[in-house]
Amino acid sequence: MPEGHSVHRIARQFERNFVGHRVHASSPQGRFAAGAAEIDGRRMTDARAIGKQMFLGFEGDRWLRVHLGMYGAWDFAGEILMDATIASANGRMGQTNQRGTFLDSPNPDAIYDTAGENSVTSIGAPRKARLRMAESEKQESAPASFPPEPVGQVRVRLLTDTVCADLRGPTACEVLDPAQVETVVAKLGPDPLIDPGADAESRFAAAVRKKRTAIGLLLMDQSVVAGIGNVYRAELLFRARQNPHTPGASLPEEHVRHLWQDWAKLLKVGVETGQMMTMDDLEPEAYRKAMASRADRHWVYKREGLPCRVCGTNIVLEEMGNRKLYWCPYCQA
DNA sequence: ACGGCATGTCCAA
DNA sequence: TGGACCTGCCGTG
Numbered sequence: 001m002p003e004g005h006s007v008h009r010i011a012r013q014f015e016r017n018f019v020g021h022r023v024h025a026s027s028p029q030g031r032f033a034a035g036a037a038e039i040d041g042r043r044m045t046d047a048r049a050i051g052k053q054m055f056l057g058f059e060g061d062r063w064l065r066v067h068l069g070m071y072g073a074w075d076f077a078g079e080i081l082m083d084a085t086i087a088s089a090n091g092r093m094g095q096t097n098q099r100g101t102f103l104d105s106p107n108p109d110a111i112y113d114t115a116g117e118n119s120v121t122s123i124g125a126p127r128k129a130r131l132r133m134a135e136s137e138k139q140e141s142a143p144a145s146f147p148p149e150p151v152g153q154v155r156v157r158l159l160t161d162t163v164c165a166d167l168r169g170p171t172a173c174e175v176l177d178p179a180q181v182e183t184v185v186a187k188l189g190p191d192p193l194i195d196p197g198a199d200a201e202s203r204f205a206a207a208v209r210k211k212r213t214a215i216g217l218l219l220m221d222q223s224v225v226a227g228i229g230n231v232y233r234a235e236l237l238f239r240a241r242q243n244p245h246t247p248g249a250s251l252p253e254e255h256v257r258h259l260w261q262d263w264a265k266l267l268k269v270g271v272e273t274g275q276m277m278t279m280d281d282l283e284p285e286a287y288r289k290a291m292a293s294r295a296d297r298h299w300v301y302k303r304e305g306l307p308c309r310v311c312g313t314n315i316v317l318e319e320m321g322n323r324k325l326y327w328c329p330y331c332q333a
Numbered sequence: 334a335c336g337g338c339a340t341g342t343c344c345a346a
Numbered sequence: 347t348g349g350a351c352c353t354g355c356c357g358t359g
Contacts, residue, residue, distance in 0.1 A: 002340065002341090003340050003341095006340085052340095052341075052342095067341080067342075068341085069341050069342065069351075069352090070339065070340085070341050070342085070351085070352085070353080071339075071341090071351090071352065071353040071354065072341095072352095072353080073353080073354085134340095134353095134354085135339085135340050136340090152353080153352080153353085168352090168353070169351090169352055169353045169354090170352095171341065171342055171343085171351070171352095172342080172343095220341095222341095222342090229340045229341075230339090230340055230341085231340050232340080233340095276340075301340090322347085322348090323340095323341090324339095
């Protein structure tokens with residue numbers, strides 16, 4: 001479920017709370033006992049995300065590769081050092097909104113209010129809490145004991161003196177050597193946060209324009225561009241007023257480059273806010289209205305049968321690449 | 334309480 | 347190309 005922005009946020013949490021620390025690794029569930037033993041007792045040296053993949057580096061050239069897939073999640077507990085953006089995005093949530101995620105906050109302005117009363121004290125200082133990080137984030141009160149009892153099927157538990165991170169339901173979880181990491185990374189297209197330069201944009205443009213495959217499929221192809229998932233695909237195509245069926249090879253280069261730049265922008269905003277903010281160019285009043293409802297947060301995603309926000313034509317739902325594709329047949333003609 | 338579905342990927346037929 | 351993977355959420359009753 002998580003698209004690229006979520007994985008970058010998780011990597012950031014590991015960077016802040018685990019890198020530089022000796023880590024006790026275990027597999028409470030048992031399915032990853034051998035892998036956990038390989039990294040147990042080692043110091044974490046690196047935490048990085050590329051697209052939807054995350055790599056945690058350990059001394060002795062061991063890397064833990066994790067892909068959350070559809071329903072994977074990391075749960076942090078203990079004295080968590082909050083990244084500023086995570087603290088501000090979650091700080092108020094735990095106290096004003098017991099159930100649901102921050103996305104359900106009744107006050108959409110809170111997103112931009114990083115100087116709010118709850119967030120100020122939390123930034124920088126460790127907070128005793130429980131933080132779930134998956135496609136959305138949810139902060140709760142700290143468990144009674146530390147480390148907490150594992151709940152459910154915990155594939156991997158990473159533990160320092162003060163922080164505990166549990167991984168559940170991942171698609172991929174394995175220990176690799178540097179060469180194997182390189183093999184995985186080599187199959188990935190550019191990620192705007194990893195490759196911010198013009199080279200990456202050119203790489204993307206070349207990959208798209210040499211294929212006759214529909215742009216709607218190419219955006220989801222992790223070897224073409226890393227990190228885009230089904231929500232960002234639909235929203236990026238609408239924002240570009242681009243027909244999803246157009247073959248990559250038929251797109252003017254400047255249009256392809258525009259798609260890359262818009263993805264870079266949405267990803268950056270997503271990492272900063274923890275939300276998929278795709279309607280930033282909406283009028284303030286309309287934006288406020290849209291953000292107030294979970295079902296109404298995007299241009300086209302999950303809006304089949306509803307009138308297009310721009311032209312009023314009903315949004316269409318179709319299958320593309322075994323996934324649901326939402327688009328406006330008029331605006332994206 | 335229960336069933337369907339989901340922001341993903343891989344692999345066997 | 348369809349199913350497996352394997353978890354949480356939400357709507358329905």
